[in-house]
Amino acid sequence: MATVPARQSRAHQASGLIGANTWAPKNLLGLLFLVIITIYFLTPLYWLAINATKNNTDLFSSFGLWIAHFNIAQNLADLFSHQDGIYLRWIENTVLYAVFGGLASTFVSVMAGYALSKYVFRGRRLVFGLVLGAALVPQITLALPIYLLESKYGIANTYWAVLLPSILNPLGVYLAQVYASSSIPNELISAARVDGASEFRIFWSIALPILMPGMVTIFLFQFVAIWNNFLLPLLVLSDPKLFPVNLGLATWNFDPAAHELIYNLIVTGSFLAVLPLIVMFLFLQRFWRSGLTFGSVTG
Amino acid sequence: MASRPLRATALVSVLLIFTSLLAACGSSSSGSGGGVVNLTFWSFNQQITDQADAFNKTHPNIHVTALKEPSGFGQYYPKVLSAIKAGNAPDVALIEYQYVPTFVSRGALVDISQYIPQSVRQQFDPAAIGLETFGNSLYGLPQDTGPEGLFYNAKVFAQAGITAPPTSWTEYAADAVKIHALGPNYYITSFSPTNTGWFQALMWQAGAIWFTTSGNSWVVNINSAQAQQVAGFWDNLIKQGLVDTATADGDFQSGWNNALDKGTIASWISAVWGQGVVKGDAADQKGNWAVAPMPQWTAGNNDSAFWGGSGISVIAGTKHAKEAAEFVQWYLTDSTSLNIGVQQIGWYPSNLAARQQALTTPDPYFAGSTPGGQIVDKTFASVNIPSGWAFPPDLDAVTNFEGNDFNTAITNNLTLVSQLPNIQNQVITDLQSQGITAKAGN
Numbered sequence: 001m002a003t004v005p006a007r008q009s010r011a012h013q014a015s016g017l018i019g020a021n022t023w024a025p026k027n028l029l030g031l032l033f034l035v036i037i038t039i040y041f042l043t044p045l046y047w048l049a050i051n052a053t054k055n056n057t058d059l060f061s062s063f064g065l066w067i068a069h070f071n072i073a074q075n076l077a078d079l080f081s082h083q084d085g086i087y088l089r090w091i092e093n094t095v096l097y098a099v100f101g102g103l104a105s106t107f108v109s110v111m112a113g114y115a116l117s118k119y120v121f122r123g124r125r126l127v128f129g130l131v132l133g134a135a136l137v138p139q140i141t142l143a144l145p146i147y148l149l150e151s152k153y154g155i156a157n158t159y160w161a162v163l164l165p166s167i168l169n170p171l172g173v174y175l176a177q178v179y180a181s182s183s184i185p186n187e188l189i190s191a192a193r194v195d196g197a198s199e200f201r202i203f204w205s206i207a208l209p210i211l212m213p214g215m216v217t218i219f220l221f222q223f224v225a226i227w228n229n230f231l232l233p234l235l236v237l238s239d240p241k242l243f244p245v246n247l248g249l250a251t252w253n254f255d256p257a258a259h260e261l262i263y264n265l266i267v268t269g270s271f272l273a274v275l276p277l278i279v280m281f282l283f284l285q286r287f288w289r290s291g292l293t294f295g296s297v298t299g
Numbered sequence: 300m301a302s303r304p305l306r307a308t309a310l311v312s313v314l315l316i317f318t319s320l321l322a323a324c325g326s327s328s329s330g331s332g333g334g335v336v337n338l339t340f341w342s343f344n345q346q347i348t349d350q351a352d353a354f355n356k357t358h359p360n361i362h363v364t365a366l367k368e369p370s371g372f373g374q375y376y377p378k379v380l381s382a383i384k385a386g387n388a389p390d391v392a393l394i395e396y397q398y399v400p401t402f403v404s405r406g407a408l409v410d411i412s413q414y415i416p417q418s419v420r421q422q423f424d425p426a427a428i429g430l431e432t433f434g435n436s437l438y439g440l441p442q443d444t445g446p447e448g449l450f451y452n453a454k455v456f457a458q459a460g461i462t463a464p465p466t467s468w469t470e471y472a473a474d475a476v477k478i479h480a481l482g483p484n485y486y487i488t489s490f491s492p493t494n495t496g497w498f499q500a501l502m503w504q505a506g507a508i509w510f511t512t513s514g515n516s517w518v519v520n521i522n523s524a525q526a527q528q529v530a531g532f533w534d535n536l537i538k539q540g541l542v543d544t545a546t547a548d549g550d551f552q553s554g555w556n557n558a559l560d561k562g563t564i565a566s567w568i569s570a571v572w573g574q575g576v577v578k579g580d581a582a583d584q585k586g587n588w589a590v591a592p593m594p595q596w597t598a599g600n601n602d603s604a605f606w607g608g609s610g611i612s613v614i615a616g617t618k619h620a621k622e623a624a625e626f627v628q629w630y631l632t633d634s635t636s637l638n639i640g641v642q643q644i645g646w647y648p649s650n651l652a653a654r655q656q657a658l659t660t661p662d663p664y665f666a667g668s669t670p671g672g673q674i675v676d677k678t679f680a681s682v683n684i685p686s687g688w689a690f691p692p693d694l695d696a697v698t699n700f701e702g703n704d705f706n707t708a709i710t711n712n713l714t715l716v717s718q719l720p721n722i723q724n725q726v727i728t729d730l731q732s733q734g735i736t737a738k739a740g741n
Contacts, residue, residue, distance in 0.1 A: 057582040060556035083345070144381060151385035234374060235381055238341065238366050238389070250369035251343065261579030 045274070052271035056264045075268040082252075082265055089241060090248035091273065094227060096159070097244055101166030102223035106215050109169055109222075113176020114207055118189060128177065134170035140231055147235040161236035162244070166226045172218040179214035180207065216287035220280070227277060245273045336622045338363045341379065342393035342611075343370035346643045353635045354626060361622050363391075376401075383407050383616055390617040391626055394439060395609045396430040397496060397690045400510075402612070403438055404692035404735060409613040412437040414624035422632060426684035427649040431610050433512070439612035440631045441649035442640070445570030446603045446679045447500055447593055450577055453667025454587040455481070455565040464591035464668075468532060471594040475541040484563045490533060490542040491549030492705035492715075495698045496606060501568070503604035503688045505529045505596050510689045511740070517692060517730060520740035521723035528596075530715040537709070544709050556580040568593060570606040571647040571679045578664050589667030590678045603682035608649070647676060654680065691726065692735055700725040 043065075051059060053072040062068035079087050116128050146165050150156040155164070184207055192202045208215075233247045240251060249269050252262055340351060340363050351365035366389070368375055376398055382388040394402055402408050415437055420428055427441030451464050459478045465471040475487040491497075502509055507525035511518045520526070536542045543564060547554035550567070558564040559581040567573060577588055593603050611630055613623040630636050637653040640646040648654050658680055663672040691697045704718040704725075723739060730737035 056579055057560060060553055060580060061560040061583065147381060148385045151387045156385065156387050234369065234378060238339075238368065238378075238382070238387075240367050247369060250371050250374065251367055253369070253371050261575065 048267065048271045048274070052268040054264060054267075056261050059263055059267065071264070072268070075264050078262075079265050079268050079272070082262065086240065086248065087245070087269055090243055090245040093159075093242060094244040094246070094273070095276070097162050097166060097233075098223050098226040101163050101226045102219050104163075104167045105169045105172060105222045106219040108167055109172030109218050110176045110180075110208070110211055110215055111203070112173045113178075114180045114184075114203060114211070116173070116177045117180035118184065118186070118207075128174075131170045131173045131177075135174050137170075139225075139229075143231045143235050146232065150236055156236050157238050157242065159242060162226075162229075162233050162242075165232060166222070166229075169218070169222050169225075172222060175218055175221075176211070176214065179211055183210050183214070213287050216284055220284060220287075223280065224277065245269070249273070334360065336361045336619045338391060338617075338619060338623055338626060339389040340365045340391040340626070341368050341389040342366075343368055343375060344393065344640075344644045346639055349643070350630065350636045350639050353633075353639075354629055358625075358629075361626065363626055379614070380405065380407060383614060386616060388614045388616050390614060390619060390623040391630075392612060392614050393442065393609050394612045395607065396427070396441075396605065397607075397694050399431060399438055399610065399612070400433075400690050400692045401694045403433060404733075407615050408438040409615055409617065409620050409623070410436040410438060411440075411613050411620070411624040411627065414621060415440065415628060419628055419632065422650055422652065424649045424651060424654075426605070426686070427608065427610070429686070430605075430608075430688075430690070431612075439610035440627050441608070441610045442631055443572075443608055443646035444649050445572055445605050445607035445647070446682045446684065447504065447568060447570050447606050448603065448678050448682075449566055449591045449593055450569055450573055451566035451589060451591065451667070452559075452562055452581075452584060452587050453589045454584070455485070455562045459485075459565075464589070465594045466592075467598060468594045468596060472532070472536060472541075475536055476539075478565050479541050482563070484558075486541065486543040486558075486564055487566050488542050488568065489548045489550060489555050489558070489564055490537060490544050491546070491552075492544070492709045493702040494550050495701045495705075497550065497568070498701070498705070500570075500604040500606040501533075502526055502529055503685060504593060504602050506602075506685045508685070508687045508689075510691045511687055512689055515736055517735060517737040518740040519691075519723055519727050519730075519737055521726065522719040522739075523741050526719055527716050530719060534714040534716055537715075551576075560584065562587070570608075571676060572607060572645070574662070574665070574675050575645060585664050586666040588665050589669065590665055590673060590675050591668070592678060592682065601682050602685055603679070604684060604688070610649075647679065691730075693726075693729060693733065696729045697722075697726055700729075 047064060050065060050067055052075065053070050054062065054068050055071040055074070058068035058071070112131075116124060116131070142165075147156060150161050150164075155161050188206060189202055192206055197205070227244075228246070229244075230246050230250075233244050234250075237243055237247065240248065243251070249266050252266050252269075338361060340347065342365065345367065347365040347367060351363040354361070354363050368378065379388065379392055379394075380402075394408070399408070412435060420437070420440075423441050424444055427444050431437055431439045431441060449464055453464075455478065456462075456464070456474070459474070459481050461474050461477055465474050471487070478485050478487045499509060502525075505525050505528065507520070507523055507529055509519065509521050509526070511520070533542070537544060543558070545554065546552070548558060548564070549555060555564060559567070559577065560583050562581075562584055567577065569576070574590070578585075581588065592601055595602060611627045613620055613627060617623050631648075631650055634653075637646075637648060637650055641648055641653055641657045648657060654676075658674055658677045661669075661672040661674050665673040665675050700722050704722050705715055707713065708715050708718050727737050727739060
């Protein structure tokens with residue numbers, strides 16, 4: 001953790017410099033561009049927030065970007081009581097998948113990346129090449145093979161069915177390798193060895209603190225990926241009690257036989273489901289920024 | 300690309316290691332002790348767990364676990380097919396009629412004819428039983444059906460000077476002119492070229508049977524004379540700008556929901572389940588809507604067609620086909636289950652006795668033609684469903700070809716009629732490429 005304040009202050013200085021130039025007339029165009037981009041990215045979120053407050057009729061009959069009858073309290077009450085309050089269960093599941101999957105994935109990635117970076121062994125380049133290649137394989141293409149495999153071993157339709165594949169993150173291993181190569185001097189490890197520290201001690205007490213900002217980046221990547229993953233849970237889970245929130249909300253989508261429309265609950269439910277991600281980013285963004293630039297100098 | 304399988308293998312082998320490491324802590328699979336047969340049932344209806352509970356209470360030797368799955372397009376059916384491949388399939392599942400032949404042609408459904416006696420089959424709507432029957436085989440029992448009628452906004456119709464709903468398609472076309480005269484935004488209906496199932500039902504109603512079987516061969520009749528007549532009718536309305544072809548105003552799109560609520564789209568040819576959609580989308584039009592039989596091609600007829608509707612099938616790979624069939628029969632004939640289905644889920648049941656009981660309550664929302672409200676389901680109870688319609692053995696392909704070609708027609712000001720031969724040829728080629736015998740019927 002010791003390196004973090006230093007990095008942060010450097011980041012502050014840097015942003016201060018940019019800020020000083022922002023108001024120069026020649027940068028107004030750039031500023032305008034950023035404002036437009038910001039609006040472009042935030043409009044869907046704004047729409048979601050506004051429409052989470054509407055009832056089912058206003059959802060379609062009122063202007064989409066402004067409030068109508070303020071129905072958020074009723075929406076929330078209905079959301080948490082519909083189907084015996086299964087929505088809360090879905091949120092809990094998503095948190096469980098994303099937090100535990102993200103943490104386990106980060107830890108595995110950092111261990112693998114550290115080993116690939118600091119240990120010389122036969123086949124190291126091959127393994128790293130495979131990891132790099134695996135990072136290029138879209139996860140979506142692996143969903144069906146994973147499902148078939150899980151079915152064979154009897155873990156389909158269990159928590160493990162989502163958690164286990166989530167632990168693997170080739171991109172995370174790759175990032176960890178780059179971070180470790182660029183931020184942990186070999187001399188530091190040699191010095192620790194001379195002092196008699198075990199390899200695990202060196203990893204745990206010396207490497208991990210240095211790698212912390214990078215780990216947060218890897219964790220965030222994976223956390224968001226798991227939070228948003230739809231296809232894998234769709235295939236491997238069949239019990240609604242195990243569903244993450246995105247899959248659960250999909251079961252509330254238009255059911256032709258049902259004589260009721262609950263689009264308002266789906267919209268409100270979607271809005272609530274993205275809030276934790278936003279909070280997460282606000283809290284961890286300083287790590288995220290420093291983590292992203294971590295390997296960019298030497299990597 | 301060549302190295303992709305290798306990488307997948309590498310990942311998978313790592314996964315294998317994890318799997319074996321964690322196999323010990325894997326969550327316990329449901330124990331099947333004491334001679335109890337465990338069945339899994341997939342559906343996307345609500346309240347199915349209540350029905351399964353009722354079954355389990357009265358059947359000590361069978362335990363059914365009912366699971367509500369996501370119903371979205373590209374979600375439910377691919378999931379069922381993947382589960383069959385993985386050996387994880389449910390024993391029993393809801394399959395909509397239009398997908399039954401697709402599943403049968405992939406060997407995904409179990410023939411349950413030996414378990415379901417004729418006396419049981421006679422309790423159901425024969426048109427719906429027909430959609431589950433192929434030769435002597437029975438691939439499910441019908442749960443609910445979607446016979447079509449004309450939902451219309453009687454207030455808007457009256458403003459346009461229309462005193463009674465159209466009984467013929469000729470009157471329908473004349474009414475389309477009157478309604479569009481109310482204002483440039485007013486239309487008798489939206490017409491979405493990609494709403495393929497809806498358009499097929501219009502064909503079916505006219506007796507333009509697109510698919511039939513003859514022995515082991517599929518006969519494809521998309522370009523028949525009747526089909527050209529139906530497509531030509533809509534071409535005429537589209538050409539005159541009397542129906543709303545804007546993409547955003549297609550059925551279930553936000554613009555359409557809004558237009559129903561404002562009253563600018565004045566009617567909807569839809570199935571019996573459409574009443575829930577109208578009520579939900581056009582809450583501000585309460586009391587103005589009404590429902591009438593479909594406009595007819597032949598005066599004096601009451602022809603309709605199914606749009607949607609589902610059956611319950613036994614899925615290939617089950618080890619307990621007999622018990623699964625027993626559950627299917629109970630699910631669709633037992634009064635407790637049917638009550639939940641009709642009262643809470645909202646089925647328009649295929650079970651004829653249950654259907655009679657369902658036709659009792661007037662709905663004050665639909666008070667446009669009857670003060671106090673219509674008994675909506677009653678309008679749909681006496682329709683005639685033209686016989687012989689079969690759904691194709693590769694529904695997704697037909698949906699693609701029809702949707703794409705009609706969409707092209709609308710965007711390029713071509714006629715729907717001009718697309719029919721093309722759709723027919725594409726469908727036949729597709730079926731033949733899958734080893735399914737198919738030929739043109741015209």
